[in-house]
Every structure is written in C-alpha cells, then in structure tokens.
Amino acid sequence: MFRLGLIVNPLAGVGGSVALKGSDGEDTAQKALSMGAEPKANLRTQQALAALVGLDIELLTYPGEMGESSARLAGFEPQVIGSIHAGQTSAADTERAAQAMAAQGVDLILFAGGDGTARNICHAIGDSTPVLGVPAGVKIHSGVYAVTPKAAGEVVAMLVRGEIVTLADQEVRDIDETAFREGRVRAKYYGELLVPEEGRFLQHVKHGGREVEELVLDDIAADFAENMEDDVRYIMGSGSTVQALMDHLGLDNTLLGVDLIENGELIGQDLTAQQLLEMTEGVETRLVITVIGGQGHIIGRGNQQLSPELLRRVGRENIILVATKSKIKALEGRPLIVDSGDSELNHQLAGLIRIITGYRDAILYRVADL
Secondary structure, eight states, X not given: OEEEEEEEOTTTTTTTTTTOSOOXXXXXXXXXXXXXXXXXXXXXXXXXXXXXXXXXXEEEEBSGGGBHHHHHXXXXXXXXXXOOOTTOOOHHHHHHHHHHHHHTTOSEEEEEEOHHHHHHHHHHHTTSSOEEEEEOSSOOOSSSBOSSHHHHHHHHHHHHTTOOEEEEEEEEEEEOHHHHHTTOOOEEEEEEEEEEOSSSOSSOOOTTOHHHHHHHHHHHHHHHHHTOOTTOEEEEOSSHHHHHHHHHHTOOOOXXXXXXXXXXXXXXXXXXXXXXXXXXXXXOEEEEEEOOTTTOEEESSSOTTSOHHHHHHHOGGGEEEEOOHHHHHTTTTOOBEXXXXXXXXXXXXXXXXXXXXXXXXXXXXXXXXX
C-alpha cells in the first residue's frame, strides 16, 4: 500500500486576493483575514486528492485544517498524527508535521502551500523524503510544485499505480515579501527537495548500444563519486553496474562478490557476511547495489553476503541503488524484488525506492512486498 503524507498550510495564499503580495507572517495573514480574504488551500488540496480516490493509499495527515479536513471531504479516512491549536497554526507546525511523516516512513509527502511552506519542508527534512507541492500560495518561485492542484494529484496517482516517475532535485526559492511589496523581486535559494516529475522518463537509453550504455554508466559513476562522504564505509555489491563505479574510482572490484571501501581506498575484498558485520560494526555505512537485469532482484540473488542483520544495521535510508533506465525499462513495469530470507525485513524494504540512473538523474520505482 502506498503511504502518503499530507500537510496543508491553511493560510497559504490568503493574502493574494486582497493584494498583500504574500501570506508569510502571522500579522500579514491576520490582516488578510480581517480584509475579508478566504483561505483556499484546503479546497485546492481536495482538488489534488480527487485524482487519488479509489486507489490503494494509506493517508497520514495532521489534524483539522492542516490536512484532516481536506482528506475527509475528499473521501479518505486518514490516520491523524500530531496536534495543533486550531486557527493558530504556524511554520513550526508544518516542520513538525514533515518530520513526523518522514519518521513514519511515508513514500511521499504531498503538501499545499507556497514558497514559505516549501522553505519549512526543506528546513525540516531536506531531501530525505520525496515531496510534491500543491500550489496554494501567492508566489510560487520554487520548482517543487505541480502546475495545478489536479496535476499534483495525477503525478501522485502515477506513483501509486507503479508507473515510473523521474525523481529530481528541485530548488526551493522564496522572495523577500517586504521588497516585493515595494516592487522589487529578491529571490533567495534555500536548498533542494526531491520531487517526482510528471511523465515517464525524461530521457531514454537506446537498446543494444554498447557505447551509449557505457556513457550512462559513466554518468551514474560520476554522480555516485560526487556524493561520496568522508569517513563513511561503502559496501559495494556485485554486478557490472557497481563494477563501473569501482572502475571510475580506480579500485579493484570483485564482479561477483562484495567489497568494502572508505575514503577512496579498498579496505576489504570479496567479503563474507560475517566479515561485513565485523568491518561495519559501529561505523557509518552505506550499501551500494544494483538491479539484476530481467529479474528485478536487488537483494537475494548474487549478494547473499548481505545478511538480514547487516541490512537492518545499514537501514533502508542508506541503500544506494544504481541502474540504467534501459535495465529498468526492460522490467516492463514489474516491481523490484527483495528476497532476504526474512519476511519481516522484506516487508520493511518494500515501497518506493530511489534509483540513480544518471548524473543528477534518478527515478522512483517500487519494491514489491512479497
């Protein structure tokens, strides 16, 4: 079941209809309300949720005007978490809601607001959890919003149905509202969020073209290398895609085994399950694996060295999955498979997962719960 988090900034956009050029700040929002402005964020949220009625979704949200009301009016029976002071919600509530939903492991957070809301989400969870904005603010400078509420719902529906949707980093920007009210636009960069983009692939890889495939592997390797962290141990799984990463780093690789690297050096080669447990004890660790072409397995085929104990220690959030889009496309929509030998762990690893498919290019794809 797709687990969707929902957050609504109930005062988003309230200053627009009364020409206040924004709604940031309690004073501005209250002034807008005193001038007769009517909040529209919940209505726009209902428009987005309309595309999701009848789909297999578990919806988590905050109470009342921060999501519960919209969800119930749209026909959902949401799981309500957290607490608010009705009519007195703030940016702090938005941040707490985002953190709580990320901690609950939702597949996506759908949020309604404007650039200020996007800033709050970014500050609270960074790019740890995919998000998508329902445009409800006065100003939308950030690239994390769908073009309309309906479009937001359609993108989420694609994810729920298991279609491939590109996952991309998009900028969060906000303007100085005081300057804006004086006719000056000063947009500032506040970070990036992971956002599913409408459509299937943004780019396609030709089948049967070795040169093209090698270029894609080079791009994947470059992305991985750029994001490697110091003093972190990387378990490098088996397969030719992971081998391309090792080649890029200039390190020996065990094609059908599991290696361990740290700070650009090979510190363990063709390791056993026990050796992996010993060498990662008490050390921050990432796991780099790929997809078995045609089958879709990511755990349990050719990498049994990755024991359930190790996988639990590493954690789902520290699994780095790499694959070319041609390999994913060859699955023809079939989900990825985890066969760890532990049914509870298989369940924990199920759901949407991010796959690096190129340089600063990734997609979301589903892992089956089998």
